[in-house]
Amino acid sequence: MTRPPTLRLTHPAVITAFLMVQTLAAVFFLGDVVTELFTDPLGPHVVLEGLTALALISGMAFGTLTLRAALDRLRTQSAALAVAAGSLAQVIDTQFTDWRLTPAERDVGLLALKGLDVAEIAAVRGAATGTVRAQLAHIYAKTGVSGRAQFAAFFVEDLLGSGVPAIGAGPSATSS
Amino acid sequence: MATASQPGGEGPPDLWDPLIRVSHWGIAAVVLSNALLTSGGSTLHVWIGWTGMALLLLRLIWGVVGPREARFAAFPPNPLAALRHLGHLLRGRAALYPSHNPAGAMMAYALWLSLAVVIATGLGMTGAATPMQIARQNAAVAAGDWSVLVDTTAPKADASPDWTKTLQGIHEVAANLMLFLAFLHVAGVVVESRAMRRNLVLPMIAGTRMRRK
Numbered sequence: 001m002t003r004p005p006t007l008r009l010t011h012p013a014v015i016t017a018f019l020m021v022q023t024l025a026a027v028f029f030l031g032d033v034v035t036e037l038f039t040d041p042l043g044p045h046v047v048l049e050g051l052t053a054l055a056l057i058s059g060m061a062f063g064t065l066t067l068r069a070a071l072d073r074l075r076t077q078s079a080a081l082a083v084a085a086g087s088l089a090q091v092i093d094t095q096f097t098d099w100r101l102t103p104a105e106r107d108v109g110l111l112a113l114k115g116l117d118v119a120e121i122a123a124v125r126g127a128a129t130g131t132v133r134a135q136l137a138h139i140y141a142k143t144g145v146s147g148r149a150q151f152a153a154f155f156v157e158d159l160l161g162s163g164v165p166a167i168g169a170g171p172s173a174t175s176s
Numbered sequence: 177m178a179t180a181s182q183p184g185g186e187g188p189p190d191l192w193d194p195l196i197r198v199s200h201w202g203i204a205a206v207v208l209s210n211a212l213l214t215s216g217g218s219t220l221h222v223w224i225g226w227t228g229m230a231l232l233l234l235r236l237i238w239g240v241v242g243p244r245e246a247r248f249a250a251f252p253p254n255p256l257a258a259l260r261h262l263g264h265l266l267r268g269r270a271a272l273y274p275s276h277n278p279a280g281a282m283m284a285y286a287l288w289l290s291l292a293v294v295i296a297t298g299l300g301m302t303g304a305a306t307p308m309q310i311a312r313q314n315a316a317v318a319a320g321d322w323s324v325l326v327d328t329t330a331p332k333a334d335a336s337p338d339w340t341k342t343l344q345g346i347h348e349v350a351a352n353l354m355l356f357l358a359f360l361h362v363a364g365v366v367v368e369s370r371a372m373r374r375n376l377v378l379p380m381i382a383g384t385r386m387r388r389k
Contacts, residue, residue, distance in 0.1 A: 016194040019234070020202075026359055027230035031306040064234075070192055071243050 012070050018126045026056035029135035092155060099142045115150055191379050196246055200380055202292065203228055204249060204358070211355055216347075222298070223307040229295045231287065251281035258282040265371050267335040274368055277368070283361050288352040289346055297347035301340055335345040 010013070092113065096106050099110045111121045118136070122129045136148070145151045192200070205226035239248040257278035265272040270277070275357040302310065306340055316323075369376045 012194045016198055019195065020198060023230045023234045023264065026228065027233060028226060028306055028308070031226065031304065032308060035309060038210075060234075066238060067195060068241060068243060075243075166312055 010066075010070055012067060012074070015063060015067045015070055019060065019067060022056065022060045022063050026053070026060050029053060029056055046121060088155065098109075099139075101139060101142065103137050105135050108132060109139050109151075112139075112148060113155065120142075187374075188275060188277075188376075189379060191382070193243060193246060195234065195238050195242065197380055198332065199231045199238070202231045203235075206231065207291070207354060210353055218300075219307055219311050222302060222305075222310055225295060225298050226307055228291065232291055247275075250275035251278075251284070252279055253282060253285045255282060265368065270368075270372060278376070279364065280368075283357065283364060287354060287357050287361065290350045290357060293350040294347055294354060297343045299312060300343045301347065312379065340354075342385065 029049075030053055032054055034150060036049075037046070092110070096109060107125065108121055109130060111124060116124065118129050118132050121127075122132045125132070140147060143151060143154070145154060206224050208223045210221055210228070214224060238246050244250055251273070258281070259280045261270055265279075275281070305313070365376050368374075
């Protein structure tokens with residue numbers, strides 16, 4: 001579990017529970033009303049019962065549509081997130097290629113972007129911290145940034161602008 | 177990451193939506209308890225039967241307005257495709273479908289149809305009286321007021337014993353057919369899960385959360 005499950009009123013499970021109660025109430029009540037129509041048609045209670053039946057049925061219709069909308073919203077969000085994550089990964093990949101980073105530098109650069117510090121990167125790669133520090137220095141030199149913060153900001157800046165740029169149409173940094 | 181499991185992907189969903197899951201297990205519980213536990217004609221039997229009717233109704237509405245994989249259009253009844261799918265399954269190279277596979281779809285329609293027959297004949301036998309009305313009637317009879325049974329305006333009055341017997345026969349045959357289909361359904365899920373190396377039960381309970389995280 002990455003996130004603690006929060007149960008909000010718009011959560012599909014909550015809407016489904018609500019919808020179940022609505023449907024059971026509607027079916028049982030309508031059954032009662034319809035059979036009573038045969039035994040005691042057009043009593044004064046018919047108006048009230050008709051209104052109640054209408055309320056139950058529209059509640060059911062509303063619940064169904066709300067559930068559909070909630071599911072659609074969740075799916076759109078996760079799809080958009082997947083697209084954004086994929087796009088950012090591709091933008092980084094293209095940019096690394098533009099900068100002509102070596103395979104080792106690509107790995108170190110990606111780990112640095114993910115927020116690992118020098119000691120952690122060294123541990124992950126099974127390398128000495130001195131090696132990692134040297135690789136990072138190479139990356140900053142090729143990239144033309146002053147250091148770690150600016151290196152990370154390079155990609156964040158694109159996200160903050162007018163969305164994720166198209167692949168290839170990268171930031172203004174010149175290659176070589 | 178999860179290509180086949182994304183909503184827009186190839187295979188069936190990793191997790192069916194909550195309405196499908198609740199109606200699936202609800203109807204399973206209704207069928208099993210009314211077939212094996214409650215005695216036919218009892219108030220409890222009628223209560224459970226009406227609950228099943230509500231669940232079936234909701235699922236059928238969902239088949240029109242629900243998300244894509246819940247809609248009938250995503251799994252049209254096609255007996256030929258069902259047979260073809262079973263043939264492919266035997267040879268171990270069945271395709272993935274965005275909703276129920278063609279054989280599963282035929283099973284769903286067969287189960288719904290027999291459930292509808294059971295519900296309709298059940299309603300016919302009780303004169304469509306709700307469990308509340310039956311309970312009231314039973315209470316009145318228990319209190320010594322037999323007049324409720326000879327109420328001439330009651331819908332039950334025009335059902336002659338012959339007709340009721342026929343309905344009861346159909347009710348029982350359809351119920352047994354449904355149990356048999358349910359058994360086939362479970363067997364099909366087991367076979368398909370093994371052949372495709374894909375657990376088909378988890379998506380009907382809690383999805384991949386149970387096995388991956």
